[in-house]
Amino acid sequence: MNKQQLMASGNPAYLMAYFRSGPKQTDMTRKLHYAFSRDGLHWYELNDNKAVWATPVGGGIIRDPFINKGPDGFYHLVHTMHSSPDSRYKGKQIGYARSKDLISFTDAKALTVMGNFPETVNSWAPEWNWDEETGRYMIHWSSTLNSSKPDNNRIYKAYTHDWNELTPAELLFDPGYSVIDSNITHHEDSYYLFFKDESVRPMRNRYATSGSLGGGYAGITAAITPGVTEGAEMLNIPGRQAWLLYYDYWADGVYGVMESADMLHWSEELPAADCRFPYQRRHATFFHVTEEELIKLIYHYSLIKRLGNNEGEGCIIDDPVMQEAFSLRTVSMWMKADEVQGTQMLYVEGDADAGFAVRIENGRLQAAAAGRGAPPVMVSAAFTDTASWHHVAVVFTEGSLELYLDGELRDSARGGFARIDEHHVPGGLGRRIAQDAFGGQGNGATFEGLLDHVEIFNTSLQAEDVSYLFRWGIVE
Structure with missing residues (x-):
């Protein structure tokens, strides 16, 4: 949805989807949760911060949820799921479901994204973007190959027309060191791939750019978020004429926010007093909804x-x-x-x-x-x-x-x-x-x-x- 469509639909309305845990992944609730906002900075939990949906697949596990609306009018959810004990699928699958209204989800299933890499250890933090050039969804995620543990990740991709048939997985981004938590945002004529650099201590987020969604990412920046942060996500706020960058201090149970008008120059982290997030939110995704959709969600859940x-x-x-x-x-x-x-x-x-x-x-x-x-x-x-x-x-x-x-x-x-x-x-x-x-x-x-x-x-x-x-x- 572009800026003009958003403004024509009514007041700005945003939804945050997340799973919950305490600092250092304690007290986890690995299901789908929602919060809403009207300004992108103050987020108020729906359903009293209880889960709104649990998947019937992958052990019922939803971590790192990512939701956005496709050109077919459906909201498509992808997420990290419990790894199958079956060696044919272990570490190679992500979770999927779709919804028209963000209330009822259907077609819940596991997508075997790394089926052509039998030595895969894990498939983490999937997201997707609509590829205008090819008319397909491009799914991307992090995986480690040939290891006893998920400690050497790269970003892979696969394409789908219908969320049933997938192209074989391909390498999307390999900077020469372990990276996870890819988020790709389009601004003006460039694509910005945000990622967590796992080669430095403390770990933090960087980004690379490309003129094409499907590859060629280069020009890696210096770290743009503070130490011990991950899960970088972007949200465009038309009223502020800015992009907000959210990131998760996973060890401390805290969220940080920066903003930029051009994706090049970034503010200092916004004061915590100027923001509000639900208790124990983790690895969230942020997206636009219509005013009417938000009101229905408020009535249904709160x-x-x-x-x-x-x-x-x-x-x-x-x-x-x-x-x-x-x-x-x-x-x-x-x-x-x-x-x-x-x-x-x-x-x-x-x-x-x-x-x-x-x-x-x-x-x-x-x-x-x-x-x-x-x-x-x-x-x-x-x-x-x-x-x-x-x-x-x-x-x-x-x-x-x-x-x-x-x-x-x-x-x-x-x-x-x-x-x-x-x-x-x-x-x-x-x-x-x-x-x-x-x-x-x-x-x-x-x-x-x-x-x-x-x-x-x-x-x-x-x-x-x-x-x-x-x-x-x-x-x-």
């Missing part, structure tokens, strides 16, 4: 409760969803007020020690989040209309609180806590049960009006997401 008119107004909601601890939370609702004076609770979960609440208070729309041991954080906006329905969204993100009214950010604030602990009291819709995050006391404070489509998400919707919900209404 909508944890929907409350409507069938619950009635002023009701108690005794549901574990409204009692769990969280650091990311969005509550979205449509409401029509008949009165704007007094105290009227729209949404309540928890209490003054650990809670989250939205109310109308004497001509103002307000929200509060309470964390143990710190004053509550509050946001507020003028609200006096009793004639129309309005969309309200409140977003809690690790201590920050944002209040949106009819798709626009009206107020934001930051508190002295990053997490709201478990709160073992029933929640309330359109009323207070006993206590609320504002510090209000007593059963009552009933809302005078109507509520509909109250939705709770276990992630932090961004401004573009909230605007989408207001502009386009309910997502089923």
Whole structure:
């Protein structure tokens, strides 16, 4: 998808696919996970950072996932898989699956990419690019030959039209030393092959360039990322008119980011405070999705409760969803007020020690989040209309609180806590049960009006997401 197509499709939307592990590959969860972003720097996990899909092949192992959309309209996933014990395939296969919507995957299978090299030890970190010149997919990965362990890798390639028949593997890139984690990015008239140089200590990433996708890579640069980094991946950000380079400090469980406008001049590593990544993300891939695709993914994986008119107004909601601890939370609702004076609770979960609440208070729309041991954080906006329905969204993100009214950010604030602990009291819709995050006391404070489509998400919707919900209404 080019820049013009991206801009025409709506707001920018990006997806990150990854597997999980702690530092030095401890505590691994080798399945597919997702996070989303609207700016390429702040990534918010979907599905509460749990796996979204596990392959039925290769021992169920997904490492180093790479996903992109092909010209056939499918998203094609390739990944490192568990090596088959069968000597005919051991070390020679990668995993594959495809999807139309990034939710349901089909055609999961092992692709024997190194079948013509019987002495292959491993096939790692596959990726693919569409070759415009030949009208084929070019898959590339790292393999070691003639060794007892995968310690002398080179980059190989194979082509396919249909993800069934593959051409025999060929050498794509051999700089004379061990290299892994190839990523090929096209910019202007050149192809840039990023790779991890395993010949130096500490290991780090470099790149080479070519005028052709399929070979001729030369002009190897000096190291462009810090030591102990791997898994270099690129993402074009039209709004920044820049490329972002992501890389994995695999031993420390940290991600780094640099940016460049021309692929030649690189910034210093961006401050960690300017970026956010999910916990334990490893060897990720980053790609564009449409705004509509992203919203469907958010609803599928992170909508944890929907409350409507069938619950009635002023009701108690005794549901574990409204009692769990969280650091990311969005509550979205449509409401029509008949009165704007007094105290009227729209949404309540928890209490003054650990809670989250939205109310109308004497001509103002307000929200509060309470964390143990710190004053509550509050946001507020003028609200006096009793004639129309309005969309309200409140977003809690690790201590920050944002209040949106009819798709626009009206107020934001930051508190002295990053997490709201478990709160073992029933929640309330359109009323207070006993206590609320504002510090209000007593059963009552009933809302005078109507509520509909109250939705709770276990992630932090961004401004573009909230605007989408207001502009386009309910997502089923």
